[in-house]
Every structure is written in C-alpha cells, then in structure tokens.
Amino acid sequence: MLGEYRITGRGAAEIAADIEEAVGAGELEPGQSLPPMRELATRLGVNPNTVAAAYRTLRERGVIETAGRRGSRIRPKPATTGRAQLRVEVPPGGRDLSTGNPDPALLPRLAPALAAAAEQSDRRPALYGDDPVDAGLVRIARAELDADGVPAGPLTVTSGALDTIERVLIAHLRAGDTVAVEDPGWGSVLDLVPALGLHTAPVRVDDDGPRADDLRRALEAGARALIVTGRAQNPTGASVSATRARALRAVLRDHPGTLLIEDDHGHGIVDLPLHPLAGVTRHWAFVRSAAKTYGPDLRLAVLAGDPVTVDRVRGRQRLGPGWVSLLLQRTVTHLWTAGAVDRAAVARSYGARRDALVEALAERGVTAHGRSGMNVWVPVPDETGAVARLVQRGWAVAPGAHFRIASPQGIRVTVSTLTAADITPLADAVAAAVRPSPARVYG
Numbered sequence: 001m002l003g004e005y006r007i008t009g010r011g012a013a014e015i016a017a018d019i020e021e022a023v024g025a026g027e028l029e030p031g032q033s034l035p036p037m038r039e040l041a042t043r044l045g046v047n048p049n050t051v052a053a054a055y056r057t058l059r060e061r062g063v064i065e066t067a068g069r070r071g072s073r074i075r076p077k078p079a080t081t082g083r084a085q086l087r088v089e090v091p092p093g094g095r096d097l098s099t100g101n102p103d104p105a106l107l108p109r110l111a112p113a114l115a116a117a118a119e120q121s122d123r124r125p126a127l128y129g130d131d132p133v134d135a136g137l138v139r140i141a142r143a144e145l146d147a148d149g150v151p152a153g154p155l156t157v158t159s160g161a162l163d164t165i166e167r168v169l170i171a172h173l174r175a176g177d178t179v180a181v182e183d184p185g186w187g188s189v190l191d192l193v194p195a196l197g198l199h200t201a202p203v204r205v206d207d208d209g210p211r212a213d214d215l216r217r218a219l220e221a222g223a224r225a226l227i228v229t230g231r232a233q234n235p236t237g238a239s240v241s242a243t244r245a246r247a248l249r250a251v252l253r254d255h256p257g258t259l260l261i262e263d264d265h266g267h268g269i270v271d272l273p274l275h276p277l278a279g280v281t282r283h284w285a286f287v288r289s290a291a292k293t294y295g296p297d298l299r300l301a302v303l304a305g306d307p308v309t310v311d312r313v314r315g316r317q318r319l320g321p322g323w324v325s326l327l328l329q330r331t332v333t334h335l336w337t338a339g340a341v342d343r344a345a346v347a348r349s350y351g352a353r354r355d356a357l358v359e360a361l362a363e364r365g366v367t368a369h370g371r372s373g374m375n376v377w378v379p380v381p382d383e384t385g386a387v388a389r390l391v392q393r394g395w396a397v398a399p400g401a402h403f404r405i406a407s408p409q410g411i412r413v414t415v416s417t418l419t420a421a422d423i424t425p426l427a428d429a430v431a432a433a434v435r436p437s438p439a440r441v442y443g
Contacts, residue, residue, distance in 0.1 A: 007035070010046060012053035019054070020063050023074055034064060034072040059175045060197040066176065075194060088387060090396040095422070098398040100234065102269070102374065103416040106349060107295045108340035110331070117330035132314075132323030133157050136333040141288065141302040144267075150286050151279040154310040157324045158317070159299045161265050161289040162188050165227060168285045168305070169196055171312035172259045173224060180218040180226040182210055184377070184403040184410065186234045186263075189227055202405040205233065207371050209240035212247035219251065225259035226252070230274050232266025232292070232373025235403045235412035237354065239266075239372040245275035252280045259309075260284040268293030270372045271347035283309050290332050292374070293341055300324055300332050350374045353415040353423075360427035366434055374416040380434040383409040389433035395426060 005027050009015035022028040034040070037055065041048040055072055058064040066072045090096045138155050146152075158164040169179065175197030181189060183202035193200050201218040203210045203226075210228055219226075228248070231239045240248070252258055260281045264274065267288045278284040289301035303313060317323065335341070354370045361368045361378065370376040380386045383400045390397055390411075400410035411434075418426070 007040060007044070009044065009054070010050075012050050012057065015040075015044070015046075015051060015054035016057040016061075019058060020061065023063055028074050030074050030076045032074045033070075034074070036071055056175070062195045062197050065199070088391060088396045088398065091391055091394055094391070094394040094396055095417075096396045097414045097417075097426075098396045098412070100375065100398070100412075100414050101296065101416060102292050103349070106341075106346050106416075108335055110295070110298075110335075113331045113334040113338070113340065116334045117327050120330050121327050126326040130326070132317075132326075134326055134329040134333055136337065137302070137329050140333065140336050141304075145286070145288075145304055148274045148276065150274075150276050150304055151284075153304050153306055156303050156310050156314050156317070157329055158287070158301050158303055158313070159321070159324055160291060161263050161287050161301050162192065163299075164285065164287040164289075164301050164303050164313075165189060165261055165263070166192055166196070167313045167316055168259070168261055168303075168309060169193070169198065169225065171309060171316065172283060173198060177225070178218075178221075178223040180210075180215060180223040181405070182227070182229060182233065183405045183407045184235055184400065185227075185405075186229070187402040190403070190405065200405060202407065204407060205236055205238050207236075207238050207369055208244040209233070209238050210244075210248065212244065212251050215248060216251045216254075219255045219258060224257070225261065227261045227263065228277065229263045230266070230276065231264065231270045231272055232375075234265075234373070235375050235398070235400075235410075236377040237370035237373045237375050239270070239272045240275050240277075242273075242275050245277060248277055249280050252277060256281050262286045264288045265292055266373050268341060268343050269346050269350060269374065271344060271351065272372050278304075282306065285309050285313075290335075293343070293346070294332060294335050298328065298332060300328055350416060353418045356420070356423045357413065357415055357418065357427060360423050361430060364427055364431035366427075366431050370415075374414055376413045376415055377410050378413065378430060378434060379408055379410045381409065383411055386411050386430075386433045390429055393429040393433070395429050 005022055007018055009018045037051040038048050041051045064072050065075050088098050133156055178199040178201050179193050180201045180203050182205045201223045203214040203218055258281045260277060269292050278286050283306050285303060285305040287301050287303050290298045354376055357376050358368045358370050368376050368378045387397060387399045398412040
C-alpha cells in the first residue's frame with residue numbers, strides 16, 4: 001500500500017504532518033492508498049479518532065482525498081505542486097508572451113489618483129470601526145452592475161478576484177465537495193480548488209463559454225458550485241453569449257442550490273456585452289476586479305452577491321485582514337470616476353492584436369480561439385514540443401498544462417504587447433511549431 005514508508009506520530013497533528021512531509025519529499029506519491037483508519041490506529045497504538053482527525057486535516061489541506069469504501073489516498077495533484085511551477089524560460093533577446101499581463105502602455109498613471117486619495121485620507125483618516133467600503137466606490141460599481149443586469153444585492157470589497165473566489169468557496173463548501181470549473185480554465189482556480197480540499201469537475205469551454213450539457217452532467221453528479229468567466233476567459237478568450245447564457249441559466253434553474261461564482265475580470269478591457277447568470281440560484285457571487293484595467297498591483301475587486309454570501313465573506317474578512325485599504329479603494333474610485341482609462345480604446349487595441357493573430361494563423365491553416373480579452377488559445381497535438389520549438393525561435397508562450405484538466409492540449413499566447421510588425425513572424429513561428437515533426441527514417 002505504502003511501500004517501504006512507515007507513518008509515524010502519536011497525535012493527530014503529528015500524524016498529519018508526517019504524511020504531508022512525506023508527500024512533499026516524494027516518499028509518498030500521488031495515487032497511493034493510505035491504511036484504513038483502524039489499521040493505522042492499531043499500528044501506531046492510538047485511538048482511531050486520532051487517525052480520523054489527522055485524515056480530516058489532510059483532506060482540508062488538499063493532500064489526500066477519500067473515495068468512500070475505497071478509503072483515502074494521496075491526491076493525484078497535491079496542493080503542494082502548483083501549476084505556477086510550469087514556467088517557460090524566456091531566451092535572451094526573446095519575447096515573453098506567456099504571462100497574461102496587460103499592456104503597460106494602456107494602464108493609467110497612478111500618481112494623480114494616489115495623490116487625490118491620500119489628500120482625502122488626510123482630511124478624514126480611516127479608523128477602526130469605520131465603514132470598510134468606500135461609499136463612492138459602491139455608488140459607481142452598483143450603477144455599472146445595474147446597467148449590466150447583475151441582480152441587486154449588497155456589495156463589499158476584497159483583495160482581487162482570486163481572494164474573492166477563495167472566500168466565497170470557504171463560506172459555503174466543505175472539504176470533499178465538488179466544484180464545476182471551466183476546462184481549460186484559469187490555472188490559479190484549478191490549483192485553488194484542490195488546495196481547499198475540494199474536488200474539480202471539468203466543464204468543457206468553447207467560444208461561447210462553458211457547455212451547458214457538461215454543466216448539467218457535473219451538477220447531476222453532485223457538484224455543489226460553479227465558477228464561470230463571463231468575458232475574456234483565461235486562457236481561451238471565450239465570452240458567454242446570450243444564447244449560451246440562457247442555456248446555462250436553464251441548467252442552474254434545475255439546481256437552485258448551486259453556489260454560482262462569476263468572474264468578470266474583463267470589465268474595462270472588453271467591448272462584448274455581459275450576460276450574467278446570477279439570480280437563478282439561492283447563493284451567488286459576482287466579482288469584478290481592477291487588475292486588468294488599472295494594473296495587477298491594485299489588488300482590489302468588488303463583490304456583489306446574495307445577502308448571506310456577502311455577509312459571510314465580510315464576517316471572515318473581519319477576523320483576518322479586517323478590510324481592504326480605504327486608501328486603495330479611494331484610488332480606484334478616482335481612476336474609475338475620472339475615466340482614467342478609455343475602455344473602448346483599450347478593448348479595440350487588444351481586439352485588433354488578437355484578431356490579427358487569429359486571422360494570420362488561419363491563413364496558415366492553424367485554428368486559434370480568442371473572442372475577447374488579451375489571450376489567444378491554439379490547440380496543438382504536442383504542447384511540450386510546440387512550446388520548446390517556439391522558445392528556440394525566440395517566443396515564450398504558456399503551456400496548456402497550466403490551464404487544463406481533461407481538455408485537449410494547447411498553448412496560450414498573450415497578445416497584449418504585440419505590434420503589427422510582430423504578427424507575421426509570430427504566426428509563422430506558431431504554424432511551424434504546432435505541426436508534428438516529420439518522421440525520421442533510419443537506414
């Protein structure tokens with residue numbers, strides 16, 4: 001079962017730590033089964049409840065999973081091996097198209113907004129007990145959410161989209177629950193879910209968003225939550241169409257107990273309309289972050305949701321960081337109200353680069369996807385080989401393994417810094433890289 005490795009420890013914390021350290025050191029490998037609780041308790045001379053507590057801790061940390069009567073085993077992809085480790089080295093003089101970063105030239109100047117926020121804070125410093133959410137930010141965010149058809153509900157502020165998703169999942173789910181996720185999808189979410197001791201149920205994505213038939217199967221199989229990206233889906237650029245939104249709402253309407261989390265990180269950089277799904281389930285969260293529009297260092301997102309969800313998130317926030325800096329909130333409020341970013345121009349800029357690359361690849365017989373946002377997804381037969389061949393030609397792109405669970409292989413190209421002069425050489429390089437290497441004949 002465990003080969004030569006012998007678990008040690010007397011208390012639950014010691015047993016859990018021993019197993020987790022063995023996993024991190026490679027002495028226990030993904031897929032290996034753990035001894036039944038009573039058997040291990042007898043071997044260690046402890047109460048079975050002690051082993052049960054240790055296993056529960058490991059499940060909550062995402063180290064092991066329990067499969068009913070088949071017992072517990074090391075997770076196939078333990079939380080200690082994140083997708084962020086799948087990095088591509090940029091060759092000297094090469095171009096890095098792997099990061100997913102916005103174009104720095106399209107980000108606003110922060111100094112005026114920071115100065116205005118600091119002056120406001122000097123007049124009335126934020127103190128303990130103050131409202132943790134800036135009133136001006138609430139007003140402008142609520143007005144735009146109303147215009148986009150997001151249901152009425154309380155708002156709060158978190159430290160970015162991923163922080164919001166984690167807090168909402170923790171507020172409603174428990175270790176062992178299953179979350180339906182986009183596949184391919186945001187690598188950070190695909191790492192976060194198992195790190196919380198939750199299971200992932202992959203839902204295939206096409207240009208119009210998550211497929212309704214896959215979502216129905218996942219929910220009928222017991223998934224308790226869905227995380228979906230409305231626009232600028234990472235990595236495929238998918239955007240939920242009106243027709244797809246109706247189909248997804250119909251599925252969710254049949255499963256009203258589903259926790260729905262919608263990520264609209266594309267707000268401010270996308271000119272396609274939003275088709276929100278919120279309102280058909282009892283518990284929902286809609287998150288709109290500032291990172292892509294105003295810069296990744298502005299760690300701030302606005303969360304709208306049903307009263308229970310928002311209240312639970314606020315409650316846990318109070319027990320941790322307390323609130324997101326009001327100085328930061330006021331900075332974003334100034335940027336937003338002053339129109340520091342010409343959203344239509346930004347959307348056109350990203351759209352022109354994205355469309356030019358997709359069209360150039362099509363001319364070379366290569367299929368690519370990218371309806372919105374700053375990324376293009378290219379299906380490939382061998383992503384490792386494609387990435388390596390592109391690096392040799394001076395282009396670093398992201399391997400699809402960072403974004404996939406069960407979906408076919410691909411590579412992600414971030415177009416945000418491309419110029420018109422880049423399109424032809426990049427398309428030539430991608431077309432050459434994605435084709436299988438010719439078979440060699442040896443005499």
